Amino acid sequence: MTGGEPVSESEKLALRESERRYRRFFEEDISGDFLATPGGSILECNPAYARMLGFDSVAEARSCPLQALHPEPGEQERLVELLRRERKLLGIGAELRRRDGTPLHVIMNVVGIFDARDELVEIQGYLVDVTQHKQVEEQLRHSQKMEAVGRLAGGIAHDFNNFLTVIQGNVEMALADLPASAPLREDLEEIKSASGRAAALVRQLLTFSRRNAAQPKVVLDLRGEIANLDKMLRRLIGEHIELVTRCEPGLGHVRADAGQIEQVIVNLVVNARDAMPDGGRLVIEACNRTLAEAEVRYANHLRPGRYVEIRITDSGCGMDEETLSRIFEPFFTTKEKGKGTGLGLPTAYGIIKQSGGYLWAESAPGRGSTFRIYLPIVEGSASSAQVGAASGAAHPGSETILVVEDEDAVRSLARRALERSGYHVLDASDGGEAMRISEDHEGTIHLLLTDLTLCKLNGRELAQRAAALRPGMKVLYTSGYADEMAASDNAARPPAFLQKPFTPEQLTTRVREVLSRSLLTP
Structure with a gap:
């Protein structure tokens, strides 16, 4: 077609078809496509762009300037200056903010459109959402870090076990040689007690590093176990939180490892404490329950029968449905970065499940949380091993x-x-x-x-x-x-x-x- 010649109908149809195909491609593209001014105003964008950034419509997305998407002030201006020099930016990683403020990780290609005077007049951009990929990478790094820390903890625990073997062994033999009235016995008993607490700490390190021996499950009196924990739990939560414990008389016995059950209760109490920074009320209750068929449907491995139920209820801030649905996922935590591993509740869940029981949580924002532990009742007397006295x-x-x-x-x-x-x-x-x-x-x-x-x-x-x-x-x-x-x-x-x-x-x-x-x- 030469200048001055009229455009034929077939050429007009071809042009309209080309525009239609481009519009369809633009509208259906899974990447977030946009056209913007150098000043950051959105001239055009596709539905994927709007969805990616959390807007309800394309019109709403067009009303939000590019500057508002960057968490750091001046970031869009720096990007435009770089584009003026490079004319095209490919495979650039960036962290943006969605409409609700949550982070959006993208890989973007940005192309500058320049006029006859070589002035930047428009910006064409294409965004690919890699947030999920970024989260998987972060989880992998976290997992590798935890593995490295676990190996370090296991190595330290191994060395300390040798030291503790010598300390505990020599103290025990010294006590055996001393008469009951010897003044030195009291000092040696203190050393023995301290080394026992140190050994318990080492066992926790070995549990964390997955290098602890499988402890034999014995018949436990949970009423006695909870009573023994009372003083320690009160120190743990502080004076600003009221602790109430109620155990039903004649509470049934269960088969479990005493140390692991203690670990579960302490973990749940610590979480409750953290949910009540300004104080509150924490109630630990234990009672016998008979669960019917309808009550055990949510847990495939549970069977109808007699259980001990332990309820741990706090008056804290509570959790929304989304948080509640993820609390037993490994590495999921609502605590500040560096304040929690996200392994406490998954570990507690695993311990209870391995003991033939079930751990369940109920919560709502502003209404606190309740964790329910169900452990099957067994016949028999509580094992004397839990008392811990050497024969x-x-x-x-x-x-x-x-x-x-x-x-x-x-x-x-x-x-x-x-x-x-x-x-x-x-x-x-x-x-x-x-x-x-x-x-x-x-x-x-x-x-x-x-x-x-x-x-x-x-x-x-x-x-x-x-x-x-x-x-x-x-x-x-x-x-x-x-x-x-x-x-x-x-x-x-x-x-x-x-x-x-x-x-x-x-x-x-x-x-x-x-x-x-x-x-x-x-």
Whole structure:
């Protein structure tokens, strides 16, 4: 077509069809497309742009200047200056703000339209929403950080378990040698108590790093457990919060690990405290409940029957439906950055579920929150193990035991504890020395007591080589980590294991158990 010639009808139709196709492409494009002035006014945008930024309509989106989308003042002006120099910006990452103020992460392509005088007159932009991708990346980084912190915590806990084994063991033997009236007993009892609390802290570190031994579930009296926690919980929440505990007489017994149930209750109480920064009321109630078929439909693994229900209710700020629906998701937290891991409630949920129960939450904004724990009632008396008192009974023997431990103080303690109980003890600081003793010793070695983490030759390899020389020798492993045992154990019958820190009483008890049972293949 040359200048001055009229446009034919076919050319007009082709032009209209081209415009229609472009308009359809523009309207249906999944990226957020816009045309704007250098000053930031939106001349045109598509529905995807409006939806992406949280506007109800294209008209509403056009009324919002580009400057209002940036969280930092002057960011749009800096972008325009860069566009004037570069003329085209491709694959630029940016964080914008939606209409409701929530962050929107985008990858954008921006093209400048220049006039004959090379002045920027219009901006064409294309936005791709990568917010979900960014969240996944952040969760991955968080997960990797938690894994690294977990490994660090596990390593620290392993070292402390060795120290605590020595402290607790020597204190226990010193107490056994002192008469009841000795003035020094009170000081030693304080050391024993403090080391016990330190051991509990180490167990928490190992639980966090997933390296704690699986604790046997015993029959618990929850009424007694809650009563024992009362004083500690009052210190935990502070004087500005009123704590009320009510336990039904004749409360049923449940089968669970006492330490884990304590962890769940403490976690829920801490969350309740954080929801009441200006004070309030916290009520812990426990009662027997019989759940019918209709009441257990929301939990697939629950069955109709008799349960103990623990209700923890606070008068705090409460939660909206969206928050309530996500509280048991790993890494979800409403606390400030750095104030919470987002693992507390998921861990609590997992503990209760593993105990055959269920954890349920109810809440509304301004009406506080209630967490309900259901644990199945079992028959039988509460285990005396939860009281925590050592029997003090001796576990004597006369067998020969080869102790292999690279920590001198732990090895010395084990030797002394076993010799006090009548055993003949050989000891070695590493696997090589242990093999030489095994080869040279003329008599029977009844038991190999070895740490798993030895230099050069680890405990499991040592046990396998020693078994070739002495097929009748039994094996007892020790470690500050529990997962070292589980990671490589595929046997139907797990090897005998004693987790650090252990006391002389626990050591001699476990040794006697292993020596008294049938042959164990390492």
